[in-house]
Amino acid sequence: ISVDGTASGTITLAATTYSSNTAIASALQTAINADSTLSAASKSVSVKWTGQNYELVSNTGRQTYDINDTTEASVKITAIDSTIENNLKLSVSNGANTSINGYQLGIVGEGSISASQITFPSNTTNTVSKTSLGLNTATKNIEGKAVSSNPTNGDYFDINVKVGSFKSGNNISTLSSSSTLTVSGTNTLVVVVDDVTSGTITMPTGTYSSNASVAKELEEAINDDSTLVSGGKSVNVLWDGSNYQIVSKTSIDTASVNVSTITTSLDTHLKFSSSLGGALSDSAKYRFKYTDAAWLGGTATGVNGSSNLVVSSGDNTFQLAVDGTASGAVTLPAATYTSNGDIATALQTAINADSNISGASKSVIVKWTGTAYKIISNGTSSQDISVTSVDSTIEANLKLTTANSGAENDYSFDLYDGSGSGSDRSISLNDINFQWNSTDKNLSISRKLDTSPLHEVSFVSDATNNEKFCIKYYPHNVVMDGSNIVITSGNGEPVDVTFAGTPDNDTTVGEFLILKNLPPEELIVVLNGTGTARRVSASYETQEIPSEEIGQNLLFNIDSTNEKLIHILDADTGHNIAERTLNNTGRFKVGGYSLKLSGTASAKDSFSITDNLGGVGDGRNISAMLDLQEDKFESEGKGNFQDLFAQIVATVGSSVQSSELNKNSSEMIRDAAENAVSELSGVNMDDEAAQLIEYQQAYQASARVLQTARELFDTLIDRI
Structure with a gap:
């Protein structure tokens, strides 16, 4: 087999009796992934039985975190023994073929997340995927702020x-x-x-x-x-x-x-x-903090309440260089540590207390990432961290040296809680990665949807910090509509509009403010200031909430100038019902519907939702039937069939029980009558048998008397 261009050695399907195609697929996967050539190249596959054939999929095709990754996934069977091929059918001659399993799309923000576009890296897999998904080489409507330099350390x-x-x-x-x-x-x-x-x-x-x-x-x-x-x-x-x-x-x-x-x-x-x-x-x-220079150790020993780390005096020192300043011998305090976070804190305190480091006004943060210790420079220029030596006893657990995979970790991000704290513990989000390309000044955000479907990410509005990373978060959208200025909320929060106190705006008498898309709450208008005007005239429209029994045909039109703004109209009358602004997830609610738009809408796009009062194709009838089991229709004299059924069952059960008792009583009366008839009209076998025994015993007694008399007579004769 060849996986992503890497040819395997000869792979053996284990000799055994297989009871299912699924078992064969599992054995194939195990055998392929155990091949030394493929594993050395970090290649692996997933094998499954589809119900008709065996499907071998390269695991390289899963989502990747690296914005520079242009690897293309591929799998091909290059040779197979005829005996197993008769059953597996994996060769091209038996109809096997290569294909794209799903679609692999790499997305990079051009020139920051800027230039109002996102583009797809050029490789064959992406090209096929774009064609299959109907995408061009670029999709517009991603707003951003171009940056010409990397963020400052700690931003x-x-x-x-x-x-x-x-x-x-x-x-x-x-x-x-x-x-x-x-x-x-x-x-x-x-x-x-x-x-x-x-x-x-x-x-x-x-x-x-x-x-x-x-x-x-x-x-x-x-x-x-x-x-x-x-x-x-x-x-x-x-x-x-x-x-x-x-x-x-x-x-x-x-x-x-x-x-x-x-x-x-x-x-x-x-x-x-x-x-x-x-x-x-x-x-x-x-909070994601940017690190310009850091040293990341290898996979360290996990420490917790049930598995402590005891550091003894002696063989517990190390040395490092911070921003070009070499430390002296730094000592990790002898103690019993109950967490990796405690060790990170102790390392940070010891490093910053070193006279060489502190004397040069240098300092570090030591963060526990969950698997390794990361030593981060606090400097803002010429930052550099390197670990030069660690005593063997503590190195066996800390894994800080290059011999244990320790290395520089520049231009990276670290995750903290919302207040910016958490360096002494592992704050993590599964399968979400933020990566900075220091060459092209690009921010890459990756989330593996198959293993992390929950973690939807949205940015907090903070222009000062966000724009350092090419993120432009627009809380409002302002456009000219004829002679009117239209201000629309872009984050779901109310729009706060203030008139500047310039000569042109000394008075707002005669000016009109139109408020749309208001939430279903009371609107309170407060007039203040030092002027003499204390009145405001207002007109408003009310929107009746439609009954569930009334059909509703809705027409959704994308605004002609703002693709984030949707006008909702009654398709029958043309009446403008509401306006909604799409948030960054494409979700909005209107008229009892909760909707989500996938993809990017274009100006003047439209779609409609038509009522279905007849219940064609939905579960409305079964829902109505299910309602009958409750008391919802009690006032109409129907429904609650569970109680009705229980009453019927109880009535039938009672009748059956009464009939059973009557039957048993009748059977007893019948048996007594049969006995009486037998006594009057028939021979009682028991009485006759008793009398026969009586006669038999009398006969035996008489015979005994005669025998005794004979014996007496014989005795008398003998005496004479």
Whole structure:
């Protein structure tokens, strides 16, 4: 077999008796992926039985994180023994062929995410995919801001991510060195992560001087729970600057977190109980920080509450260079560490305390990524980090040297919670990757939809930070419509319009403001200022909510100047019902419908939704039938057939039981009558048998008397 152009050695299908085609597919996959040539080239395949034939798919064809990756996936059988080919039919001569399984599309933002377009890297697979999906080489309508230089080390942008989580109530005390939280005694809680209920989790006692440290200790306590560990569940505990949030690390749609119980003293600060505002949440805020220069170690030893790391005095030093300044011998303090986050904190403190590093005004952040320690320069110019030596005893666990895959990790991103804290723990999002191309100044955002369907990403409006990374987030859209200025919300939030106090705008008397697409809430108009005008005239239209019994034919027209604006009309009358602005997911609601547009609309596009009052092709009739089992039609004298059926069953059962009793009574009367008839008209065999025995015994007694008399007579004769 050849996988992505790499030819395998001779692969052997295991000799055995196979009871299904699926079993053969599994054996083929195992044998192919065990081939030393393919595995050395990091090539593998998935094999499945489709019901008619065997399908071999290159795993290279899955989504990739690298914006420079132009690898094309391919699989081809080059030779096969005739004996197994008679059954497998994998050769071209037996009808086998190569094809694209699904579509692989690589997308890169040109010149930042800018030039108002996204383009597809040029390779054969993309070309075929674009043709199959009806795409040209570029798709417009991605707005951006071109940048000419890389971001500054430490720059960041914030995103909101769809997650399964539980969020605390508001008004949480902000902790500091002068306003601490002391946790003493027994403080426990029980959480449910993805429907797996934890045991009783104890919050570590101590004095906390930051909310981030509370989040860290709570996260470690939850993730050390044996029940959650055995269930394969784990969480991140985030601090966004106002609230704590427990987030499931599961990235599928069923992810969820709930706090079922919490002691009062602990809840006073965390506010997870429903009475203090704790509630389920489907969104969490994260911060991506840009790193210009860093050193990333290899896969380190995992440390947790049940698997500690003991560092002893001696053979516990290391050396590194920060932005060109070589450190002295830095000592990792001798201690028992219960988490990798604690080790990261200890490494950071030790490095920054080194006299050479601090004397040169250099410093670092040490972050635990979940698999490795990352040493990040805090510098803003000439940044560079390199680990030069590590004592063997601690290196066996830290894996910082090049011998253990340690290497420079420049132009990268690190994930933090919404407040920017979290360097001492692994904050992660499954199968989402943000990558910066330092050559072309491109930002690449990748999410694997098959393994991370939940984590939808949206940007937080922050022009100052976003535009450093080529992200332009427009909260409003302003266009000229004839002589009118039309301002439309682009983020679903109300539009705030202010008139500047220039001579041209000293008065708004006689001016008109038209408000459209308002939410179904009261509109309050407040007049203020120092002028004498205190009146406003208003006219408005009301929209009756259509009854479910009335048909509704809707026509949707894309605005002629703004492809994000949709006009909704009554197709029968032409009446303008509403206007909606598409958000970044293409979702909107109107007239009882929840709609989503996939792809990009063009100006003046239109589509319609026609009523279906007859219920053709839908489940309306079965729904009406199901309603009959409840009390919805009790006022009409019908429905609730479950109760009616139960009453019928009870009545029939009662009748059957009564008939059964009557039958048994009649049978007893019949038997008594038959006995009486037998006594009067027939011979009683029992009486006759008794009399016969009586006569027999009398006869035997008489015979005995005669025998005795004979014996007496014989005796008398003998005496004489």
